[in-house]
Amino acid sequence: MRTFEIKRHVEYYEADTTGKLSLPMILNWAVLASKKQSDTLGVGPKSYMSRGLGWVILQYEVDIVRRPEINEEITIKTFAAKYNPFFVSRPFTFFDSQGHEIIHVKSIWTMIDIDNRRMARLPQDIVDAYQAERVKQIPRIAKPTAVGVDEVFEEKSYHVRYLDIDANKHVNNSKYFEWMQDVLSPNFLSTHEITYLNLKYEAEVRLGHMVQSQVVLQDNFSKHRIMVDDVVNAEAEFKWRHTTI
């Protein structure tokens, strides 16, 4: 099992109004660490795009002790943990400059055929490069608790913007967190800090789509759903703690 790490410095434009690393940036940094490991091991984009394949994230589970502040230096460690023919599990651990673990991310990835967007078998030479452990069943992440059929939810509409699309021609994964967070009230967000999230992607959102970000908030627990028309594109649950200002 080959571990890999990157160091990042929190810049002002990566922080939200609290002065701490924004929720989408946590995920961008995790993905960055895995991309850089893939490049280093010689199994980066050239290796899989030439075969018409691409990596896709299916689910994230994130435990947050604290989000780092502007100017903090953070180390992100990762490795491809376990794989079977179709899935890889990969953890990411964020450490502060004192070596304290402040964020832990679990993630599940698969590969798809770029043309038909269907799941593809993982090429053996690619998984071999990471020295991941082959298993029958990779460790599952529980499904996020769904918004109930009869539950009353709040919602806001978001037009998918030109800059939501990245060089892969798809909506950057981290944008879902922006839509999910933004639907909560500024008053709630300014008095609550996120401690946990579990997000499962179901279908791809595309440029020009209008998404509905729906939320049910009960005390320190929020259930989220991203809809395009009647299709669920992602579901998530977030846990929060009240902060004293």
Place this chain on the structure above:
Amino acid sequence: MRTFEIKRHVEYYEADTTGKLSLPMILNWAVLASKKQSDTLGVGPKSYMSRGLGWVILQYEVDIVRRPEINEEITIKTFAAKYNPFFVSRPFTFFDSQGHEIIHVKSIWTMIDIDNRRMARLPQDIVDAYQAERVKQIPRIAKPTAVGVDEVFEEKSYHVRYLDIDANKHVNNSKYFEWMQDVLSPNFLSTHEITYLNLKYEAEVRLGHMVQSQVVLQDNFSKHRIMVDDVVNAEAEFKWRHTTI
């Protein structure tokens, strides 16, 4: 005159669908260079916030030879060029790893009283730290060509989002570029590359505002306006060149 430089590596989440550094990130990196110079010279946030002051950008003019691609290493050089009691002009030059100048930014800054948001006289010890040249009149940047009173424009509405607000509790300057770019059609954006922009801020946009991004596009020239109700919050002109795909 004290020059300063930072190095940045273009990461995947800083690029748009073209695989090149996004327009908002160009401005974020420029501002980052000036922030880091201020910190290095001991005239960072602690120095001016303790006096109830804050820096505000009034206008940008940007010439773009080319935007850097993912994984390029870029050096950004800057210095506080000239000042008078109320304004500072500051250039930023982006160099690629071969030392070619690929982006040049001119900018005009002022300081405001944080409480009443009115322009403040620049503290002498702060401008002294940069060793800027004192002048009567700082070099002006022409006003962007305005949308004419009778001109027909396209427009889209944008709700100011929680993550548009940065740690200064105001809309991050770079968000205006996102609204201005997004109102253009994906077809136009996929066939045109920006070569020049001139943006002048007029009034502050706040959380909860609904902004109208208006545009008049004529060949390779677009005129932009950001409105909140009937107030002009920013005006800009962009120049484009047609790209062969």
